[in-house]
Amino acid sequence: MKKTILAKDYAEKCLRPPKKFFSWAECYFPIYKWENKTQAICSSNRKSEVCEVVKKRLTKNSRLTFYGAPMYFVWLGVTEKRIELQTYQCYQHIEDGKESFEFSLYNLEYFSKDVGHIKITRSYEGYRYGLSILGVFQGTYSGAYFYDTKESIIKKFSKSCLKYLDMDHLINNFDVLLQLDRIFKYRGIIEYAQKTGMKGIVKEIVGEYIYYGYAKSIKHGDMRVLTFKFLKKHKSFFKNSEKMLANLKYEQFAISTYGTYIEGLENYFKLEDFNLFPKEVKPVRFMKWVVKNQVNGIDYRDYKRNIERLNVAFVGERIVMPQNFQQAHDDAADAYTAIIDEKQISLYEERLKELLKTERTIGQYTFLVPHTLKELREEGKKLKHCVGSYTNRIAEGETSIFFVRDKKNKDKPLYTLEMHKRKIVQLRGTYNAPAPEDAWAEAKEFLTQVDCLGIHY
Structure with missing residues (x-):
């Protein structure tokens, strides 16, 4: 019968960070100094050149015993068979003017070929499966400090199960540690995509940041589609390029709808803009005109709307494909604006x-x-x-x-x-x-x- 592995087993047997990791973490906490004319108390022997120093006046009512707010520090542990992303919670305790530190393992992400990806966190009852956030409305790494540099991460991964990946490319284009779960899970497909120069596909697999005002999230490609079989089938399309799945779908849609596709069209016209194609002009000719004149689909829709507002029929090559589109667009906008300007101005x-x-x-x-x-x-x-x-x-x-x-x-x-x-x-x-x-x-x-x-x- 196979023994059940408890969360505490992973926590107790995890890799141990070096002493300099803890010394590095302590430098993020301030040194306190209390002074008056006759006496001075310093909370630490640490070098003040690399730490913040908080100076206070020493009086009879000076508070010399207190706890500081917790801070979180992340260390990457790697062996040939496993990868661990360890988050430590640290408290600075000042007692009678002298500091001490309390470190404890708070979150653990464990990766290995045998068990896959395991998440461990500390709770009041001990260790359990899952990860804990670092504060209200925060994530599992929000505000945490990462010990490892780009160089040390590359060096560590060169001895792990990720050693066949081009980690130099990944670390310069992605938050590798924050996206480690995707990189580990799809390491085989990423390796294939890297070796064939599919930079766009690598970006889809690992994920890229998209912004919504204040917020941001990571957008991933659909891994139900991005399989080995799919990539091998479309190798010639994605090879040595930044092309992504959306580019393939765009080209396939253009060919199925109009029987042709012109390189670069997707930079100007989205799929929803295809209904703007004029019927009296051959699609391939219109596509070439769009790409040559760098006509944005939004601008073309706006131009068409203004022409129709002026009660001018949107027909004829001079109208639907003007030689100087930007000038024609501005003229149509100015003509329409002149009609309603007086009301708008007020x-x-x-x-x-x-x-x-x-x-x-x-x-x-x-x-x-x-x-x-x-x-x-x-x-x-x-x-x-x-x-x-x-x-x-x-x-x-x-x-x-x-x-x-x-x-x-x-x-x-x-x-x-x-x-x-x-x-x-x-x-x-x-x-x-x-x-x-x-x-x-x-x-x-x-x-x-x-x-x-x-x-x-």
């Missing part, structure tokens, strides 16, 4: 009084409000995107647009920010390119500050 002027209160500089970026609807259209022309067509929605309060500029060059368009109902809708640069992470970080802070003003946006 509506926007009422909103502008409140919106001007939001203008501010955060970090290296200045956030400005378009003072007129004409400024909005100019922004769209300079950054080559369709924000100029948002005038009606902005005037009526359906959404709000802010100009994001470098604080040292406030007159030069950089990024355009759309916010509505306490959320960031989008943050785009030239040709609708996504803004970098630092701009996103400042935009989130801007959103927080604007929320405090109680202004409708």
Whole structure:
């Protein structure tokens, strides 16, 4: 009869971190110093150059005995047969002005070929299966400090069951330790994808971050589809490229719908934009025109809508495939806007009084409000995107647009920010390119500050 392995068995037999791991962790806690004219008490012999020093006046009522808040530290343990991700909870205890530390294993993730992936956590009754969060509304690694560097992780994994993976590529593109469960589980498929240059497929298997305003999550590919058999069948498509499963589906849909596909079309037209294809033009010709002129599906839909609003039939090659699409798009938007401008201007002027209160500089970026609807259209022309067509929605309060500029060059368009109902809708640069992470970080802070003003946006 096979012996049942208890959670405490894994915890008691886990690998032991080196002493320098605990010394490293202790450096995150402050050194306390109490002083008066005649006496001085220091809580630690640790070097003050690498630790925070908290100085206090020594009096009769000085509190010299207390517990600090817990902190969490993560160590990666690796042998040839197993991998362990150990999280330790540490308390700093000050008693009569002298410190001591209490370390205990809090969470353990255990990986091996024999048992797969095991999760262990500490509870009041002892150790049990599962993982515990590190605080209210936090995850299992939120706020924890990781001991291992990129170099040490690569070195450790070179002696493990993951030694055949290109860990250098993984560690430079993913949070390897946070996504270790996926990497371990699908190590065979990842190894095959790496050796055949399927960089996009590796990204789908391991997962990539996607952002929703303040929040972010990891998006994974469908492993029911991404099997060895599937990848071998479509090896020629994915090999030595960044192509992902969505690219294959897109190409297959285009061929099944229109009998052809032009490389790069997916960068401009989404699947839901295929209903915009004009019937009087051959699909392959229209696709080539889209790619050559870099026509975004959103802009083309907006252009078609404005043409129809002007009571002009959306037919004829000069209309459906203008030689200068951006100019034709802007002309149609301007013509339609001229009809409704007078009403919009009065509506926007009422909103502008409140919106001007939001203008501010955060970090290296200045956030400005378009003072007129004409400024909005100019922004769209300079950054080559369709924000100029948002005038009606902005005037009526359906959404709000802010100009994001470098604080040292406030007159030069950089990024355009759309916010509505306490959320960031989008943050785009030239040709609708996504803004970098630092701009996103400042935009989130801007959103927080604007929320405090109680202004409708």
